[in-house]
Amino acid sequence: DAKTTQPTSMDCAEGRAANLPCNHSTISGNEYVYWYRQIHSQGPQYIIHGLKNNETNEMASLIITEDRKSSTLILPHATLRDTAVYYCIVKTPIQGAQKLVFGQGTRLTINP
Amino acid sequence: DTGVSQDPRHKITKRGQNVTFRCDPISEHNRLYWYRQTLGQGPEFLTYFQNEAQLEKSRLLSDRFSAERPKGSFSTLEIQRTEQGDSAMYLCASSLDRGSGNTIYFGEGSWLTVV
Numbered sequence: 001d002a003k004t005t006q007p008t009s010m011d012c013a014e015g016r017a018a019n020l021p022c023n024h025s026t027i028s029g030n031e032y033v034y035w036y037r038q039i040h041s042q043g044p045q046y047i048i049h050g051l052k053n054n055e056t057n058e059m060a061s062l063i064i065t066e067d068r069k070s071s072t073l074i075l076p077h078a079t080l081r082d083t084a085v086y087y088c089i090v091k092t093p094i095q096g097a098q099k100l101v102f103g104q105g106t107r108l109t110i111n112p
Numbered sequence: 113d114t115g116v117s118q119d120p121r122h123k124i125t126k127r128g129q130n131v132t133f134r135c136d137p138i139s140e141h142n143r144l145y146w147y148r149q150t151l152g153q154g155p156e157f158l159t160y161f162q163n164e165a166q167l168e169k170s171r172l173l174s175d176r177f178s179a180e181r182p183k184g185s186f187s188t189l190e191i192q193r194t195e196q197g198d199s200a201m202y203l204c205a206s207s208l209d210r211g212s213g214n215t216i217y218f219g220e221g222s223w224l225t226v227v
Contacts, residue, residue, distance in 0.1 A: 044205075044218045046217055098214060
């Protein structure tokens with residue numbers, strides 16, 4: 001699975017959009033980009049995933065560049081409860097190799 | 113609650129004792145995963161099952177660790193002769209294998225403290 005690079009930490013003001021970048025320059029054509037977050041002492045929570053097209057759900061939007069070498073997770077109106085470690089993961093759907101490999105993630109702090 | 117359920121949520125044990133954690137995956141999910149997470153680190157993969165078959169084990173899974181999923185539903189993770197280095201959060205996750213883009217859902221984890 002391709003490796004990802006994320007900033008170690010970020011800050012964002014409450015109510016503003018939080019934009020979390022991720023580089024995955026070695027991504028393969030069939031690898032998906034997944035985002036999870038982990039609030040302190042809890043299990044990782046699935047946020048969103050995508051292959052080529054931009055995706056949006058009730059939690060966030062995922063913007064993937066045309067060359068697929070980077071992506072941005074957008075939390076449109078951040079709240080204090082969005083403070084967490086955010087993990088960007090690329091994963092292949094190939095049979096037998098579907099585990100998630102976590103990096104260090106980005107520690108996002110939402111400030112009042 | 114239809115999410116992944118783990119039990120117990122917290123366990124304190126003395127070094128050398130055996131401990132067992134149980135995981136109930138989301139109903140009808142055929143894949144089940146175990147991860148371990150220590151403070152300040154991201155979760156690390158331990159093993160996964162497709163139905164009752166254990167298909168992959170990490171090198172982190174020493175011979176003191178054993179995982180089972182006897183009927184393809186719930187799973188247990190046993191640690192024998194616990195050591196202080198086993199202190200961590202043990203995460204269970206499940207997914208429905210649909211061949212592409214399957215999403216993995218995690219439980220809340222079981223915290224182990226070895227004293």
